[in-house]
Amino acid sequence: MKLLNQDEARRISDKVMALTKADECRVTISGARKGNVRYARNSVSTAGLVEDTQLAVSVAFGKRQGTAQVNEFDDNSLEKAVRRAEETARLAPENPEFMPAMAKQAFRPSATMHPNAKAFTPEYRAEVAFQSIDAARKKGLVAAGFFADSTGFECIANSNGVFGYQELASLNFTVTTRTEDGRGSGWVNRAAYDPKQFDARAASEIAIEKALRSVEAKALEPGRYTVVLEPSASSDLLNFMFNAFDARQADEGRSFLARKGGGNRLGERLFDGKVNVWADPWDANAPVLPWEQQSMMARQKTDLIRNGQVASLDYDRYWAQKTGKQASADHGNLIMAGGSKSTEQLIAETKKGILVTRTWYIRMVDPQSVLLTGLTRDGTFYIENGQVKHPIKNFRFNESPVVMLNNIDELGKPMLIGDAGSRFRMMIPAMRVRDFNFTSLSDAV
Amino acid sequence: MERRTFLKVSAAAGGTLLVPVFGNAIAAEELLNPLSVQFKKTLADAALNAATKAGASYCDVRIGRYLNQFITTRDTNVENIVNTESSGVGVRVVANGAYGFVATNVMTADAVAEAARQAVAIARANARLQSEPVQLAPVKGVGEVAWATPFTKDWRTVPVKDKAEMLIAANKAALGTGATFMTSMLFQVNQQKYFASTDGSYIDQDIHRLWSPFTATAVDKASGKFRTRDGLSSPAGMGYEFFDAQPRHKVRAAGGVTTLYHGAYDIVEDARAAGRQAREKLTAKSVEPGKYDLVLSPEHLFLTIHESVGHATELDRVLGYEANYAGTSFATLDKWQSKKFKYGSDIVNFVADRTTPGSLGAVGYDDEGVPGKRWDIIKDGVLVNYQATRDQAHIIGEKASHGCSFADSWSSVQFQRMPNVSLAAGTKKLTPDELVKDVKKGIYILGRGSYSIDQQRYNFQFGGQLFYEIKDGKVTQQLGDVAYHANTQEFWNACTAMCDERDWRMGGSFFDGKGQPSQISAVSHGSSTTRFNGINVINTARKIA
Numbered sequence: 001m002k003l004l005n006q007d008e009a010r011r012i013s014d015k016v017m018a019l020t021k022a023d024e025c026r027v028t029i030s031g032a033r034k035g036n037v038r039y040a041r042n043s044v045s046t047a048g049l050v051e052d053t054q055l056a057v058s059v060a061f062g063k064r065q066g067t068a069q070v071n072e073f074d075d076n077s078l079e080k081a082v083r084r085a086e087e088t089a090r091l092a093p094e095n096p097e098f099m100p101a102m103a104k105q106a107f108r109p110s111a112t113m114h115p116n117a118k119a120f121t122p123e124y125r126a127e128v129a130f131q132s133i134d135a136a137r138k139k140g141l142v143a144a145g146f147f148a149d150s151t152g153f154e155c156i157a158n159s160n161g162v163f164g165y166q167e168l169a170s171l172n173f174t175v176t177t178r179t180e181d182g183r184g185s186g187w188v189n190r191a192a193y194d195p196k197q198f199d200a201r202a203a204s205e206i207a208i209e210k211a212l213r214s215v216e217a218k219a220l221e222p223g224r225y226t227v228v229l230e231p232s233a234s235s236d237l238l239n240f241m242f243n244a245f246d247a248r249q250a251d252e253g254r255s256f257l258a259r260k261g262g263g264n265r266l267g268e269r270l271f272d273g274k275v276n277v278w279a280d281p282w283d284a285n286a287p288v289l290p291w292e293q294q295s296m297m298a299r300q301k302t303d304l305i306r307n308g309q310v311a312s313l314d315y316d317r318y319w320a321q322k323t324g325k326q327a328s329a330d331h332g333n334l335i336m337a338g339g340s341k342s343t344e345q346l347i348a349e350t351k352k353g354i355l356v357t358r359t360w361y362i363r364m365v366d367p368q369s370v371l372l373t374g375l376t377r378d379g380t381f382y383i384e385n386g387q388v389k390h391p392i393k394n395f396r397f398n399e400s401p402v403v404m405l406n407n408i409d410e411l412g413k414p415m416l417i418g419d420a421g422s423r424f425r426m427m428i429p430a431m432r433v434r435d436f437n438f439t440s441l442s443d444a445v
Numbered sequence: 446m447e448r449r450t451f452l453k454v455s456a457a458a459g460g461t462l463l464v465p466v467f468g469n470a471i472a473a474e475e476l477l478n479p480l481s482v483q484f485k486k487t488l489a490d491a492a493l494n495a496a497t498k499a500g501a502s503y504c505d506v507r508i509g510r511y512l513n514q515f516i517t518t519r520d521t522n523v524e525n526i527v528n529t530e531s532s533g534v535g536v537r538v539v540a541n542g543a544y545g546f547v548a549t550n551v552m553t554a555d556a557v558a559e560a561a562r563q564a565v566a567i568a569r570a571n572a573r574l575q576s577e578p579v580q581l582a583p584v585k586g587v588g589e590v591a592w593a594t595p596f597t598k599d600w601r602t603v604p605v606k607d608k609a610e611m612l613i614a615a616n617k618a619a620l621g622t623g624a625t626f627m628t629s630m631l632f633q634v635n636q637q638k639y640f641a642s643t644d645g646s647y648i649d650q651d652i653h654r655l656w657s658p659f660t661a662t663a664v665d666k667a668s669g670k671f672r673t674r675d676g677l678s679s680p681a682g683m684g685y686e687f688f689d690a691q692p693r694h695k696v697r698a699a700g701g702v703t704t705l706y707h708g709a710y711d712i713v714e715d716a717r718a719a720g721r722q723a724r725e726k727l728t729a730k731s732v733e734p735g736k737y738d739l740v741l742s743p744e745h746l747f748l749t750i751h752e753s754v755g756h757a758t759e760l761d762r763v764l765g766y767e768a769n770y771a772g773t774s775f776a777t778l779d780k781w782q783s784k785k786f787k788y789g790s791d792i793v794n795f796v797a798d799r800t801t802p803g804s805l806g807a808v809g810y811d812d813e814g815v816p817g818k819r820w821d822i823i824k825d826g827v828l829v830n831y832q833a834t835r836d837q838a839h840i841i842g843e844k845a846s847h848g849c850s851f852a853d854s855w856s857s858v859q860f861q862r863m864p865n866v867s868l869a870a871g872t873k874k875l876t877p878d879e880l881v882k883d884v885k886k887g888i889y890i891l892g893r894g895s896y897s898i899d900q901q902r903y904n905f906q907f908g909g910q911l912f913y914e915i916k917d918g919k920v921t922q923q924l925g926d927v928a929y930h931a932n933t934q935e936f937w938n939a940c941t942a943m944c945d946e947r948d949w950r951m952g953g954s955f956f957d958g959k960g961q962p963s964q965i966s967a968v969s970h971g972s973s974t975t976r977f978n979g980i981n982v983i984n985t986a987r988k989i990a
Contacts, residue, residue, distance in 0.1 A: 036572075039574070046860070047545065047570070048547070067527060091526070131572060148877045148962065253625070253671055254662055260667075261666060360772075361900075363984045365906075368990070373895065403987070403989060439793055439930070440904060440906075444901035444903050
C-alpha cells in the first residue's frame with residue numbers, strides 16, 4: 001500500500017471514529033517503506049524491503065479499553081478493526097489507572113522529513129555496500145556492515161479532536177572493518193536525516209583506519225582510568241540512566257532517583273555542573289515527532305538535567321493526576337550540551353587515558369546505583385601526552401553513568417547517534433571522564 | 446545475545462502499556478481457525494513458479510500466521526490484554542549465485558508472484574558483490590507433511606479471565622509475603638508456519654510456546670534501599686498444561702532454600718517465595734569478593750550456557766557474518782579442526798537438539814525445510830562441531846544442514862539461529878545436596894540476573910536472582926551484590942561435578958536477539974546443578990552521590 005498523505009489519513013481516521021459506539025476512540029495510522037542491505041566477509045549477505053501501513057484502533061467503555069491493529073484499509077477491514085477493539089474492551093477488566101483520551105492538542109511541526117529525503121532503490125543500497133567493501137578490500141581488510149533507510153508517516157487522532165500528521169525519514173549506517181588475521185577491528189556509526197550528509201566511503205574509511213591501528217593490542221591492567229568516550233560509546237550508558245527518569249518509580253522508592261525516607265530527588269544536584277541535557281522535538285539536528293504516540297500529548301522542550309541538577313522527571317498522566325503534578329509526554333530525543341572540540345582535540349589535551357570507540361553488551365547490574373556492566377570494542381587505544389600511542393586490549397567495565405557524569409573533565413562536539421534500539425534519538429558529545437572503572441580484560445578483538 | 450524486545454504496542458493503547466509487538470490485534474476466538482493448507486500451497490506454488498521463471502536457481506516460500514496473546518499485570522490491576530496476529534508471505538531466492546528476499550502481506554497469487562520476481566531482481570543487484578556463489582547443501586523434498594508442538598491444553602481456549610486471575614493471585618501472594626510491588630506477565634505464542642521450496646517440500650507446522658515472568662520488588666523507604674526477585678519459571682514449548690503443576694513437577698533446591706520446577710510451573714507458589722526472598726535481600730550480607738566454588742542451578746546456568754556455548758558455536762559468527770553486530774567467536778575453525786581444543790573439562794558434554802519435548806527450540810523442520818535433529822557440539826570437553834545452515838554445511842565438510850535456519854516473522858529473512866544447546870547430566874548418581882557437601886567456600890546461585898559477554902565470547906559477567914553462601918558443605922544465608930567474572934574456556938574447564946539426570950531440567954530464552962535488522966528467537970538450554978571451582982566473584986554494591 002502506498003504511503004498515505006494527510007488528507008487520506010484524516011479521511012480514514014474520521015471514518016474509523018464514526019464507526020464506534022464506544023465512549024471514546026483513539027486512532028493511529030503509521031506507514032513506512034523500510035529498506036536495508038547487510039554485508040559481511042566483503043559480500044552482501046541479505047537485502048530486504050518491507051512496506052507496511054498499520055492502523056491501530058483503541059476504544060473504551062468507561063475504564064475498559066481494547067485495542068486492535070490491522071493493515072488493510074477497505075471499509076470492511078476498518079469496521080472489523082473497530083469491532084475487535086470493542087470486543088476486547090468488553091472482555092477486559094476495568095483498569096483503575098485508566099486515563100480518558102487526551103484533550104485537543106496543538107502540534108507545532110518538526111522537521112522529521114528533510115527536503116532531500118527520498119526513497120532509496122536496491123541499486124543505491126548495493127552501491128553503499130560496494131563503496132564500503134571496495135574501500136576495505138583496497139586495504140586488504142574485511143568489511144561487515146548494515147545500511148537501513150526508512151521513509152514514512154505517522155497520523156494520530158482521537159474522538160476529542162486530537163489530530164496530527166507528519167512525514168519522517170532517516171538513514172542509519174554501521175560498519176565493522178577487520179583485518180584478515182582477526183587482530184584488528186574498527187567500527188563507525190552514522191545517522192542522518194539529510195541523505196546528502198551521508199557518505200558511505202568516508203564513513204568506512206574511519207572504520208578502516210581504526211582496524212589498521214588496532215592490531216597488536218597491548219594489555220593494560222584493569223583499574224580506574226581517564227577515558228575519552230566517543231559519542232556512540234557513552235550513548236547506551238546514558239540511555240539506561242534516562243530510562244529511570246520516571247517520577248513514579250522514584251516516588252515509590254524503586255530507582256536511583258528515590259530519596260531516602262520517601263519522595264524523589266527532583267532539583268538535587270546529582271551530576272557535574274557541566275552536564276546539561278534536554279529534550280526538544282524541534283532540534284534541527286535530531287528532530288522527532290512533536291507528540292507522544294501513546295498518550296497523544298504534545299511534546300515540549302524540556303530540561304532533564306540543568307547545570308548538574310535533576311531538572312524534571314517524567315510524569316505519566318495517571319501519576320501526575322495522583323500526585324498533583326503536571327503530566328509530561330515521553331521524550332523522543334535527548335540532547336546533551338557539549339563544546340566545539342572534536343574528539344581529536346580532546347585526545348590532544350589528554351595526558352594519560354584511554355580512547356573508547358564503542359561499548360558493547362551493556363546490562364544493568366544494580367538499578368539502585370544504575371551500575372552497568374559492558375565492554376569496549378572495535379578500537380580501544382592508549383593515549384599519552386595528547387597522542388594515541390598504541391592499541392590496547394578491550395576491557396570490561398562496571399560503572400554507573402551517574403558516577404560517570406560526576407567525573408567529567410571536558411565535553412566535545414555533540415553528534416547524532418544512529419538508531420541502536422534506544423527509545424530516544426540522541427545527540428551526545430564526545431567526553432573526557434576521570435576514573436572510569438575497568439574491572440577486567442577481554443581477549444576479544 | 447539475549448534480550449527482550451519491548452516496544453509500544455500502539456499509539457492507541459492507553460496507560461503505561463509496554464508489550465512486545467508481533468502483529469495485528471485480533472479477537473481470541475479467531476485464533477483457532479488456521480488458513481487452509483490448500484490455499485497456502487496455491488500461494489506457494491505461485492511464488493515458486495514465478496521465481497523459477499524469472500531465473501532463480503532456488504526458491505523457498507514461507508507463509509506465516511503468528512498469533513500471540515500478552516497479559517500484563519501490576520499489583521492487583523490487569524494493565525493490558527492484547528491479542529495480535531501477523532500474516533504474510535516471505536519469498537527467498539537464489540539467482541546468479543546470490544540471495545534475494547521480499548515479503549508481502551498481500552496474500553494473493555499475483556502479489557506473491559510479484560514478490561518472487563522482485564526477490565530475483567534484488568538477488569541480481571547483489572550478485573556483482575558476491576565473492577563466491579551461494580552453495581546450498583542438498584535437502585530431500587518431503588512432499589506434504591505436518592508437525593505440531595505436542596500439548597494437552599490449548600492456551601487459545603483458556604478464558605482470559607482465568608489467566609488474569611492466575612497472575613493477580615501470584616501478585617497477591619508476593620505482596621502478602623513481603624513484596625512492596627509486583628508485576629507479572631503472560632506471553633503466549635502460536636506460530637502457524639507453512640514452508641515450500643523448489644526441492645519439493647510443503648511443510649505445515651503449528652508451534653506453541655509460553656512464558657510467565659514476574660518481578661517482586663521490596664522497598665525499604667527508611668534506608669532508601671530496594672531489591673527485586675524475578676520468577677524462577679522457565680519458558681516452555683508446550684500448552685497451557687504448563688501451569689498445572691503437580692508435586693512431581695516440584696524440585697527441592699539444595700539446602701531446601703526454595704522450590705524449583707520441572708515440566709510445569711506453580712507461579713503462585715513461586716511468587717509467594719519471591720515476596721519473602723525479595724524482602725530478605727534487603728538485609729542480605731554483602732559478598733566478600735574473591736575466588737569461590739560456584740554451584741549453579743539450571744534456572745541460572747542456562748543463560749551462561751546460552752551466551753558462552755550456544756552463541757559461541759554458531760557457525761555464522763565463527764565465519765564473520767555477525768561481525769558488525771553480535772560479533773564473531775573465539776571458537777574458530779582451526780580449533781575445531783585440531784580435534785583437541787579443550788572447551789571444557791572431561792565431564793563437559795554439550796548436545797544440540799531440535800527434538801527435546803517441551804523445549805522452546807523443538808520443531809519438526811527449520812525454515813529451510815531441514816528436519817530437526819540432535820548432534821554433539823562438545824564431547825568429553827572437546828569442541829567437535831558447530832551449528833550450521835544449508836549454505837554453511839560444506840564449510841565444515843558436512844553433506845547436510847543441521848537445520849538451524851529460522852526467521853522470526855514471515856517478513857524477516859531466515860538466518861542461522863541456535864537450537865537447544867544443553868549440558869548433558871552427570872553420569873554418577875549425585876543430588877544437589879550431595880554436590881554441595883564437599884564445598885568449603887562457595888556460593889549457590891539460582892535464577893537469571895544480569896548478563897554480559899564480549900563480542901567473541903571470552904569474557905563474561907553474570908549475576909543471578911538468589912545467592913546463598915555455602916560454608917563447609919552447608920547452604921547457609923543469603924548473600925547480596927554478587928556477580929561472577931570468567932573467561933569461557935577457563936570457566937568450563939573449571940567444571941568439576943554435576944548432578945545426574947534426575948536433576949536435569951531446562952531454562953530458556955524467550956527473546957534471544959541477533960541479526961540486522963534484529964530478530965528474536967526462543968531456545969531452551971538444559972543442565973543439572975553443576976559445580977565450578979575457583980571462580981572470581983566481585984561485589985557489585987556501589988554508592989552514588
